[in-house]
Amino acid sequence: MKKKRFGLSMSLLLTAGMLLGGCGQAKEEPKKEEGKASEFSVAMVTDVGGIDDKSFNQSAWEGLQKFGEENGLKKGKGGYDYLQSQSDADYATNLNKLVRNDFDLIFGIGFLMTDAVTEIADQKPDNKFAIVDSVVEKPNVASITFKEHEGSFLVGVVAGLMTKTNKIGFVGGMEIPLIEKFESGFRAGVKAVNPNATVEVQYAGAFDKADKGKAIASSMYASGIDVIYHAAGATGNGVFSEAIDLKKQDPNKEIWVIGVDRDQYEEGKVPGTDKSVTLTSMVKRVDVAVYDLATKTKNGNFPGGQAVEYGLKEDGVGIAPTTKNNVPEDVLKKVDEWKQKIINGEVKVPTTRDEYKQFEASL
Amino acid sequence: MLNILEIIIPSAIFFAAPLIFTALGGVFSERSGVVNIGLEGLMVIGAFTGVVFNLTFADQFGQLTPWLAMLVAMVVASIFSLMHAVAAISLRADQVVSGVAINFLALGLSLFLVKMWYGKGQTDQVQVGFDKIDIPILSKIPVIGPILFSNGYLPSYLAIVLAFVVWYVIYKTPFGLRLRAVGEHPMAADTMGINVAKMRYIAVMLSGALAGIGGSIYATIISRDFSHATISGQGFMALAAMIFGKWHPLGAMGAALFFGFAQSLSIVGQAIPFLKNVPTVYLLILPYALTILALTGFIGRADAPKALGTPYVKGKR
Numbered sequence: 001m002k003k004k005r006f007g008l009s010m011s012l013l014l015t016a017g018m019l020l021g022g023c024g025q026a027k028e029e030p031k032k033e034e035g036k037a038s039e040f041s042v043a044m045v046t047d048v049g050g051i052d053d054k055s056f057n058q059s060a061w062e063g064l065q066k067f068g069e070e071n072g073l074k075k076g077k078g079g080y081d082y083l084q085s086q087s088d089a090d091y092a093t094n095l096n097k098l099v100r101n102d103f104d105l106i107f108g109i110g111f112l113m114t115d116a117v118t119e120i121a122d123q124k125p126d127n128k129f130a131i132v133d134s135v136v137e138k139p140n141v142a143s144i145t146f147k148e149h150e151g152s153f154l155v156g157v158v159a160g161l162m163t164k165t166n167k168i169g170f171v172g173g174m175e176i177p178l179i180e181k182f183e184s185g186f187r188a189g190v191k192a193v194n195p196n197a198t199v200e201v202q203y204a205g206a207f208d209k210a211d212k213g214k215a216i217a218s219s220m221y222a223s224g225i226d227v228i229y230h231a232a233g234a235t236g237n238g239v240f241s242e243a244i245d246l247k248k249q250d251p252n253k254e255i256w257v258i259g260v261d262r263d264q265y266e267e268g269k270v271p272g273t274d275k276s277v278t279l280t281s282m283v284k285r286v287d288v289a290v291y292d293l294a295t296k297t298k299n300g301n302f303p304g305g306q307a308v309e310y311g312l313k314e315d316g317v318g319i320a321p322t323t324k325n326n327v328p329e330d331v332l333k334k335v336d337e338w339k340q341k342i343i344n345g346e347v348k349v350p351t352t353r354d355e356y357k358q359f360e361a362s363l
Numbered sequence: 364m365l366n367i368l369e370i371i372i373p374s375a376i377f378f379a380a381p382l383i384f385t386a387l388g389g390v391f392s393e394r395s396g397v398v399n400i401g402l403e404g405l406m407v408i409g410a411f412t413g414v415v416f417n418l419t420f421a422d423q424f425g426q427l428t429p430w431l432a433m434l435v436a437m438v439v440a441s442i443f444s445l446m447h448a449v450a451a452i453s454l455r456a457d458q459v460v461s462g463v464a465i466n467f468l469a470l471g472l473s474l475f476l477v478k479m480w481y482g483k484g485q486t487d488q489v490q491v492g493f494d495k496i497d498i499p500i501l502s503k504i505p506v507i508g509p510i511l512f513s514n515g516y517l518p519s520y521l522a523i524v525l526a527f528v529v530w531y532v533i534y535k536t537p538f539g540l541r542l543r544a545v546g547e548h549p550m551a552a553d554t555m556g557i558n559v560a561k562m563r564y565i566a567v568m569l570s571g572a573l574a575g576i577g578g579s580i581y582a583t584i585i586s587r588d589f590s591h592a593t594i595s596g597q598g599f600m601a602l603a604a605m606i607f608g609k610w611h612p613l614g615a616m617g618a619a620l621f622f623g624f625a626q627s628l629s630i631v632g633q634a635i636p637f638l639k640n641v642p643t644v645y646l647l648i649l650p651y652a653l654t655i656l657a658l659t660g661f662i663g664r665a666d667a668p669k670a671l672g673t674p675y676v677k678g679k680r
Contacts, residue, residue: 222369234590238586
């Protein structure tokens with residue numbers, strides 16, 4: 001009997017250890033920097049991708065860090081900070097935690113946080129919130145969205161001109177309107193420069209399943225596709241991992257990945273060589289937008305209730321500067337031509353599948 | 364059609380490999396009578412150790428790194444599993460509860476350490492992984508060569524070979540006989556002079572070791588980094604594969620391969636002509652639907668080892 005009780009307390013100890021492990025990080029934060037309430041402070045909550053997802057969460061954090069450094073803020077309470085979400089259930093909790101720590105402006109990063117931001121913005125009408133990649137119509141929420149279709153169009157142009165097999169792949173995370181924008185813009189870009197090319201579209205059903213991304217990439221490359229554009233967050237890591245493995249096995253194989261959200265040239269580096277499988281990346285300057293919005297808010301121009309859209313014109317989207325490493329000059333010139341056409345309004349890039357059909361018919 | 368098989372089969376094997384390792388670990392533990400829900404947590408520890416070792420020592424060991432990382436992950440996870448062993452065998456705690464505690468502890472601890480060592484929520488990506496290979500002579504065999512022996516990873520083949528080794532150990536050696544005896548009727552085994560506690564300790568640590576390998580190769584081949592989402596449910600799938608395979612090493616391997624096949628079918632299915640018009644959602648739920656069908660329809664009764672889940676108390680009737 002005694003032994004049994006000891007066993008129970010042993011299990012309790014294990015559980016307690018786990019709980020305390022979870023607390024460790026939260027406890028140290030509030031101690032820092034008390035009494036600096038007069039200064040502007042800003043914080044963000046990541047979605048499940050995490051702070052170094054090599055995608056928009058990381059990019060947003062870079063923008064916030066830049067803002068913090070330029071304004072002489074310190075990381076932590078009263079300055080700039082972030083909270084990472086482990087699951088969908090953490091969003092509201094994390095937002096609430098930041099509200100209680102008196103941050104002046106709180107960013108929710110990512111489409112997945114729409115509901116949580118809406119809920120907390122309702123509960124705390126005096127706090128300022130911002131959401132990236134979605135629109136929340138509340139007077140105390142500023143919405144940041146991007147014209148991803150325009151950037152995707154440009155990488156589509158690159159893919160259309162660079163493919164040798166005329167077979168191109170698109171790997172999406174979840175089948176949601178946001179990713180449909182990537183898909184439609186990309187397909188339009190390909191079709192605009194290379195009517196013979198086909199684009200195969202597959203959705204992995206998740207943004208954090210690298211194994212699925214890898215398997216999809218494996219099947220696509222095996223079926224003769226030579227360029228894959230992924231708009232799938234961490235699922236896309238699997239696409240890179242597959243391309244790198246194939247390239248290591250046969251260095252002469254012409255296969256490419258097109259990165260998304262930020263310059264993914266480094267992710268595509270083939271170990272042991274100076275080559276990268278990253279053809280180009282559709283960069284979404286979440287950092288520019290976050291920085292811009294934080295500055296506006298600090299200066300008292302918080303665009304509450306508005307949806308601010310960042311496109312090619314605002315330098316909110318575009319192709320990565322490293323593109324020149326793998327893409328020849330004449331292709332880049334073509335890309336610039338199309339970019340001008342889009343900025344001038346000569347070309348209207350489709351944002352949905354229906355609009356894409358119209359676009360295709362008009363070619 | 365052959366072309367499609369060339370895509371589906373290698374990716375099925377590659378999906379299945381981590382599950383096979385972990386499920387074989389589960390077979391050891393449960394055959395000895397100790398329920399091991401903690402497989403998921405042990406995989407987490409394996410993935411974490413493998414990635415951290417790989418990142419830290421890639422410069423020193425070069426191409427050997429992933430293999431050494433696998434070994435280190437094996438050792439660390441088996442030490443970690445000792446906690447489950449002590450609680451479940453010596454202290455006679457509820458085995459399910461202690462297994463669940465292992466799962467929580469593993470994830471909390473490894474994320475905490477990542478945060479402490481790297482200052483962020485995820486590790487960097489490993490630079491030295493396992494290479495894709497064509498097995499020299501076998502891949503030249505017509506038809507089955509390209510399907511089975513091309514574009515694979517060495518650990519995947521190792522997993523399949525290991526399943527046969529485990530089968531031999533459990534069914535053809537004195538050690539295996541004792542292991543099964545301890546799981547079926549510990550008192551009888553004890554009467555015959557077998558040290559029940561010792562056998563169970565060995566079995567649980569073996570399960571930790573194999574789950575550690577499974578976790579580390581999953582992280583090295585597939586995700587290439589470690590984060591909270593690296594191991595999400597694979598341990599439980601391995602557990603299911605083990606039960607699906609009726610606690611038999613080859614059965615567990617078959618079940619894991621079946622899971623892998625269903626997974627890869629759900630992905631490649633979008634490229635197969637007659638499945639092309641099926642909405643993606645249905646293909647994505649296919650693995651789970653197939654599993655339920657197989658479990659209820661075809662497999663029949665699954666008999667667990669008789670003493671599974673009950674601590675052995677010497678002299679108690």
